[in-house]
Amino acid sequence: MPKTTPPEADSRRLQMADIARLAGVSTSTVSRALAGSKLISEETRTRVMELARSLKYNINIGAQNLRMKQNRTVGVVVPYDPATRQHLSDPFFLAMLGSLADALTEQGFDMLVSRVDASELDAAAAPFDTGRVIGIVLIGQWRHHDQLNQLAARHVPIVVWGAQLPQQLYCTVGGDNLAGGQLAGAHLLAQGRQRIAFFGDINLPEIGQRYAGLCQALAAAGLAADPALLVPASFVPDGGRLAAEELLGRGVAFDAVFAGSDLMAMSAINAFRQHGLDVPGRVAVVGYDDIPLSSYFHPPLTTVQQPIQEAGRALVASLLELTEGRPAPSLQLPTQLIVRASTV
């Protein structure tokens, strides 16, 4: 960083002239007063000393404002559900944090991570409102569409990882969830599977779009989605197992599962295995995300890949546009199907 402070002597001269002007006295009076000269009245000396202190503050403030302009910190907010206070252990979220840290490091920025109560999402803007960050990346759109719109409406520079929704004021960057769902569905249909169960909470925008993609693939093959094959599942570590057991308990026919995340798919596969159902022989399973370990899983997991490294860069690039006062249109990153042994 180049030195921007003027040399000490200049700064002192400027300060004396300022004090003189403000006190309504000459600079030589100021000089004498600061030196404690008895030639100056007690009253004037006190005034000049107070002003000197006051102006010293001003000089510091200037440096502080300069630092603010040079603020190179971006806030990353991950809301938590106050009911569960779930730990930050989801591999996809963690990979996204890592990707953001990498993208910000590349641009010379630090990352201020805060978790806020999802029911009081306005608090997400606090690091911006207090001048600690130049803008915010929010990971976890969940059901917060209205609150996020409010933040955007009051011009908080914010970019959200998630799905594009109708009447959206804020900028999103996300994978193409509809296309991802179509890819997964078309792949399973091409493998001869027709009774495809879906695991996930379709009230979450991204998950809802993945399910809609599956339904479109089914419709294109002349099939209707069977509501009995839609199983609510959450992102908690054993969400996939619970959904698998729920599905088995329903006693409906199924030959494939499309799970809302890789972790859910892995947890479901382990549950199917415990119930003696072979994967992919009896049940083909597709995950979502392509977290690093999906290729190490047994069987290696067929999944829809989200481009995590690009995601971090795209989120940061859009946020920097916003902070420069330029528009940042919402962005969908392409997704691709990675075929591995869990379906073929």
Next chain:
Amino acid sequence: MPKTTPPEADSRRLQMADIARLAGVSTSTVSRALAGSKLISEETRTRVMELARSLKYNINIGAQNLRMKQNRTVGVVVPYDPATRQHLSDPFFLAMLGSLADALTEQGFDMLVSRVDASELDAAAAPFDTGRVIGIVLIGQWRHHDQLNQLAARHVPIVVWGAQLPQQLYCTVGGDNLAGGQLAGAHLLAQGRQRIAFFGDINLPEIGQRYAGLCQALAAAGLAADPALLVPASFVPDGGRLAAEELLGRGVAFDAVFAGSDLMAMSAINAFRQHGLDVPGRVAVVGYDDIPLSSYFHPPLTTVQQPIQEAGRALVASLLELTEGRPAPSLQLPTQLIVRASTV
């Protein structure tokens, strides 16, 4: 946060008295000047306006100092190697970031993440030196012992995840790596394995202690460690595969591998499988860390568990002791062996 700003009216009255005293005029003159009255000379009006601005700054500075005292941000620094600029994708590092974020959220703190060039580690203290954080947690002790000592010597509150070393001035929190290595070695010996290869860079303090633990277990069984079974391996994603191929290329007899991390173990198992070597039949493999997915791996991985959630809490607790000016002795968290199908 309780309101600390005095009511607006009081603040305004104080300000007018201050301006009057500093300008050497009466408060009614100040009042008129601020109202833009023509009864006041241009010169006096300008002086009063400037002083008003100046004092407003002072009030802001006070609020700012208050905010600094209430600074509730902790810095988390993850050094990177400038040669490789490796992405932040290691599951153990990411899990540790998540654990720290959780522990800090519990205590009402935000987390400022910065990555610094490992060869200029003094930069790790910048967020503290500039007053943005109250202290620093550093993840990635690597070979930075001397630089970390220098930071501690100049009283930067810093806690490092890693191994305790001789002549250490800084505070470390880490797993008991020596005991972890002993546990892994004793378990493999109890399974009848005697030719145990070690994968990892023993110049890194933690890895060196894990290897020393293995050697102690061998010695306790009357066996010497064979240097031909020590294979350097790094934490890059395919480090385990490269080490497995190096070991196979050496043509030495081996019946087990103790790998420096779970990821290394998983990557090695995949390589052994590709070479037609059954795990655990032909080669038993033990990992280290117990990352969430080691239980999902096939075969599920025997590993030495590092208590990640406790680690985050312990790092934060030690750092808060330091920032309060109290001593924080280095701490070793107990490790335990988790036996799964990769060894039995």
